[in-house]
Amino acid sequence: MNKSDSIEVVVLGSGTSAGVPMIGCHCRVCTSADPRDQRNRCSVVVGYGGKRVLIDTPPELRLAVIANGIDMVDAVVLTHGHADHIFGLDDVRRYNTLSGNGMPILASASTLSIIRQAFPYAIDQAAADPLVYRPQIMLQEITGTFELFGRVWTPIHLPHGNVQVLGFRVGDFAYCTDCSGIPAQERKKLASLDVLIIDGLRPTPHPTHLSFNQALEIIADLRPRRAYFTHLTHDLPHAEIEAQLPPHVRVLYDGMKFQVPL
Template sequence: MEITFLGTGTSQGVPVIGCTCAVCRSVDYRDKRLRVSVHLQVQGKSIIIDSGPDFRQQALRERIDHLDALVFTHEHKDHTGGLDDIRAYNFRQQQDMPLYAEPRVLEQLKREYAYIFAEHKYPGIPQVQMHPILSETDRFWVEGIEFQPIRALHYKLPVLGFRVGNFTYLTDANYLSPEALEQMRGSEVIVLNALRHEKHISHFNLQEAIAILEDLAPGRAYLTHISHQLGRHRETEAELSDFIRLAYDGLRVKM
């Protein structure tokens, strides 16, 4: 399996519009963070988790010329705002794009992208197949690849993380139940959100994320959904345990 971090930033990205802090003015490419998304290449399949507003730019940067499916963690716009750009894959592959998400999320997509689901469709709009994730505990298959959903809370909003083999990906969360933690345990690689140093209402902060990862003790861990308030990449990463790294846009991890 190869994991590519398409984006590792928050809903505003980094730099933030109008901000002149040291992180937003940094010339380190690792401090330039598009909205959070990850690309999995596994068993010959190309799967993306979340397609935010930067989806087109990310797909072009990483030269993703084929896409088998999109999987969504939840319905917030920084995770779904690039859905229209799957049209390129529709045209190239001559087939509908499978979308996997909880029913609530699929209904939100139908509202936000009503033209995709209209009875009389405009020529050239995205073509999709909707696949509801009906259980937060039962495994499901994305184009033949087994996914284990992991329930988390993003303040009061239920969101999903996913375990694929020995890889676990979870973003936009500030609570994990003991059962969810056990589902993650034993992973070789875990990706977890860490927004900033200060406590936040809907995201793990750095200290909370570190505590979870030290308990789960994966071989490698990467932090994502990082805001400019976490500090510059080079300085923050230097303070972390050896097995925990900050993810950055374009980082590739092989398992």
């Protein structure tokens, strides 16, 4: 396949908010020898047409982009303002330096409000100390579908307990992390997908995330060609989860790469 005819997805992180291994845990997953059981906090890079869009900036951003050779990204899209999705944002400084440009940061109004509170030194340019090496970020509110580098992105409105999260569809690829359901009107935006990445936290129910069975029910309804669970806990090893799943549903792992036809 010609690269210009596809989206390349690179998985930077696939773990829950505490990461796997968790601090101070010595369970069989946290001590597993399978590298797929070591999970950074969730993020993916979506590449097409020679450009790369980073979805979320988790705490391990620097380590993950170095490990995956992501020497440049051209825009950042944020799903929501929880710590496991935004606290690597400062690391876009290096991309600013390398490109000589500010970094577009696209997010909902509520997420942008959190960014303004969390990174005041990057926002308040008038008060900025020139001695502080700060990120140059250009905040853009997502109010509906938007275009990035010639492709339409469709926001998917997802409940995550009391928080509203944005999922995204571009082409036949969709990314829906951190959700406790997908409302009927939003499911209409997710028809005929080639690949769906969906929250699949753990085997047992959780108030703000989808369990394996809840995610499988949504996958059965939406019928993507392939689906992947993300935001996983340390409850089960990667190989044991995959053994329980139908063949077209797999589990994301850090460093995984795949193509989605455009």
